[in-house]
Amino acid sequence: MPIIEVNGLVKNYNGTPAAAGVTFHVNDGEVFGFLGPNGAGKTTTINILCTLLNSDSGTAVVNGFDCRREPHKVRSSIGLVFQEMTLDNELTAYENLKFHCYLYNMEKRHSEKKIEEMLEIVGLSDRKKDLVKNFSGGMKRRLEIARGLLHTPKVLFLDEPTLGLDPQTRSHVWEHILRLKGRIGNTVFLTTHYMEEAEVCDRIAIIDRGRVIACGAPAELKASVRGDIVRIKTSDDEAASLEIEKGFGISPVKTEQGISFTIEGGEPAERFIPRLFGRLTVGVVSVDVRKPSLEDVFIKLTGREIRDGSAQPQPRGR
Amino acid sequence: MFSYKAIYVIVLREFKRFFRQKGRLIVTMARPLIWLFIVGSGFTKLIDTSSDVHYMQFILPGIVGMTLLFSSMFSTISVVWDREFGFLREMLVSPVSRVAIVAGKLISGTALSVFQGAALLFVAPFLGLTIGPLDFLAMVLLMTLLALSITAFGLFVASFLTSLEGFNVIMNFIVLPMFFLSGSLYPVDSLPAPLKAVSFINPLSFGVDSFKHILLPGPGRLSAEFPLFVDVMFITVFSIAFTILSAYVFERKK
Numbered sequence: 389m390p391i392i393e394v395n396g397l398v399k400n401y402n403g404t405p406a407a408a409g410v411t412f413h414v415n416d417g418e419v420f421g422f423l424g425p426n427g428a429g430k431t432t433t434i435n436i437l438c439t440l441l442n443s444d445s446g447t448a449v450v451n452g453f454d455c456r457r458e459p460h461k462v463r464s465s466i467g468l469v470f471q472e473m474t475l476d477n478e479l480t481a482y483e484n485l486k487f488h489c490y491l492y493n494m495e496k497r498h499s500e501k502k503i504e505e506m507l508e509i510v511g512l513s514d515r516k517k518d519l520v521k522n523f524s525g526g527m528k529r530r531l532e533i534a535r536g537l538l539h540t541p542k543v544l545f546l547d548e549p550t551l552g553l554d555p556q557t558r559s560h561v562w563e564h565i566l567r568l569k570g571r572i573g574n575t576v577f578l579t580t581h582y583m584e585e586a587e588v589c590d591r592i593a594i595i596d597r598g599r600v601i602a603c604g605a606p607a608e609l610k611a612s613v614r615g616d617i618v619r620i621k622t623s624d625d626e627a628a629s630l631e632i633e634k635g636f637g638i639s640p641v642k643t644e645q646g647i648s649f650t651i652e653g654g655e656p657a658e659r660f661i662p663r664l665f666g667r668l669t670v671g672v673v674s675v676d677v678r679k680p681s682l683e684d685v686f687i688k689l690t691g692r693e694i695r696d697g698s699a700q701p702q703p704r705g706r
Numbered sequence: 707m708f709s710y711k712a713i714y715v716i717v718l719r720e721f722k723r724f725f726r727q728k729g730r731l732i733v734t735m736a737r738p739l740i741w742l743f744i745v746g747s748g749f750t751k752l753i754d755t756s757s758d759v760h761y762m763q764f765i766l767p768g769i770v771g772m773t774l775l776f777s778s779m780f781s782t783i784s785v786v787w788d789r790e791f792g793f794l795r796e797m798l799v800s801p802v803s804r805v806a807i808v809a810g811k812l813i814s815g816t817a818l819s820v821f822q823g824a825a826l827l828f829v830a831p832f833l834g835l836t837i838g839p840l841d842f843l844a845m846v847l848l849m850t851l852l853a854l855s856i857t858a859f860g861l862f863v864a865s866f867l868t869s870l871e872g873f874n875v876i877m878n879f880i881v882l883p884m885f886f887l888s889g890s891l892y893p894v895d896s897l898p899a900p901l902k903a904v905s906f907i908n909p910l911s912f913g914v915d916s917f918k919h920i921l922l923p924g925p926g927r928l929s930a931e932f933p934l935f936v937d938v939m940f941i942t943v944f945s946i947a948f949t950i951l952s953a954y955v956f957e958r959k960k
Contacts, residue, residue: 463801474792478723490715491800
């Protein structure tokens with residue numbers, strides 16, 4: 389049974405559509421990614437799902453509760469990590485979590501244990517009594533993720549969880565997200581414009597100009613575009629070219645470093661390469677395989693590039 | 707869900723923040739003393755105090771009122787602060803009702819003000835005023851009422867403001883006239899008619915007047931100007947009205 393069901397969601401801001409009929413569903417327990425360029429409608433959709441915004445039309449159901457009619461029940465079912473920091477800098481890590489426990493009406497004995505456990509998982513146990521204003525960006529993010537999961541929500545929403553963090557911190561934050569998810573078994577719904585992050589998801593929806601233009605597992609989406617790309621350098625590239633053309637019906641193109649071609653028919657490279665090597669009579673100097681990326685999927689569908697990773701990092705944690 | 711737990715923790719947070727900001731603590735404690743002893747002693751020379759109330763004694767109720775006014779109005783900055791720094795969203799997206807958030811802010815703003823006002827009362831003996839335990843109790847009750855009315859009013863205004871700069875401009879524009887038209891530094895009766903009209907809708911006028919009933923008993927040119935029950939009634943009605951208004955505005959905002 390889907391834990392999130394969204395149907396024909398429309399939201400206009402002063403006549404400009406931010407969501408223009410968004411439809412998708414998320415299965416219980418999966419990591420679901422919302423991928424798209426800035427301004428595609430990702431945050432608008434997440435705000436509607438979190439009951440911070442009312443849609444103009446369409447329906448959104450989270451954990452069986454309608455976002456418009458039963459906002460309080462939806463709020464009890466979800467945890468949220470926003471794009472911008474929402475910790476209190478003047479409080480300690482422990483106090484921020486404690487505040488959250490009270491807001492979600494958690495039992496006192498239970499909440500103490502839970503706070504310890506969460507701090508442990510995100511590696512902040514030894515900073516428990518430090519004021520949050522002395523934390524680095526990555527530490528604040530980890531604390532927010534721990535807080536978002538403190539009340540064991542059914543769905544954890546992450547709106548651009550690693551925006552503005554350096555690559556190393558980003559992968560570190562991701563480790564924590566996945567480790568927590570493994571422990572709690574909640575559904576994760578995230579928005580991102582980083583390709584590498586979308587790759588981690590079980591399923592993704594690609595959103596552009598307020599519409600979902602593709603939805604499925606990353607591998608599925610990539611398979612729909614084209615085959616793997618092979619670059620090969622041999623002792624005699626011309627002979628190799630001829631052999632490939634004859635043997636597989638693919639005509640490679642000459643490049644600076646040898647020859648290059650796309651494997652057709654959706655055959656994965658790991659199966660194709662041994663076959664190729666079996667056929668070639670010339671010596672192989674080097675071979676390089678590139679999988680099609682989600683970027684290629686987006687380009688195929690829209691004819692444009694997602695400005696991958698180049699978006700201005702926003703100041704965080706003032 | 708109207709949760710007393712949520713109200714409790716919102717109040718607790720405001721207290722922690724207040725006592726952790728040492729600078730704010732020093733300023734709030736120093737401001738009334740500066741007014742009382744520097745401004746007060748300067749004016750004492752100019753003002754004919756032929757009545758038995760000394761000018762520095764006369765302004766004590768006003769300075770207590772000023773302390774509550776500043777503290778209550780500026781405690782509502784936390785709403786704007788929380789919005790600007792994102793923390794408000796943490797509360798808005800939780801299952802806690804908006805009314806509980808308003809209640810938490812009201813209680814913390816009022817309590818912090820009364821705490822500061824009560825601390826100031828310990829200056830009274832140095833001005834030659836005696837305050838008995840019953841007077842003190844009466845003052846705490848009246849201060850609570852006044853602080854509540856001003857916090858509710860401040861919360862209502864703050865809920866429309868989205869930036870800290872805007873907050874400072876608007877609040878100073880409201881706070882200073884409220885202070886000068888409250889009978890704190892000179893009797894309301896000495897004001898020209900149009901300004902006097904403003905004093906009559908100013909909760910601080912009635913609050914300070916009620917303090918005069920307790921701190922400066924007896925007849926005289928500088929004593930209380932309205933009956934005590936009028937003071938209490940006006941402030942009560944004002945408090946209820948703005949509590950409802952700010953709860954309403956908060957409930958409707960997303």
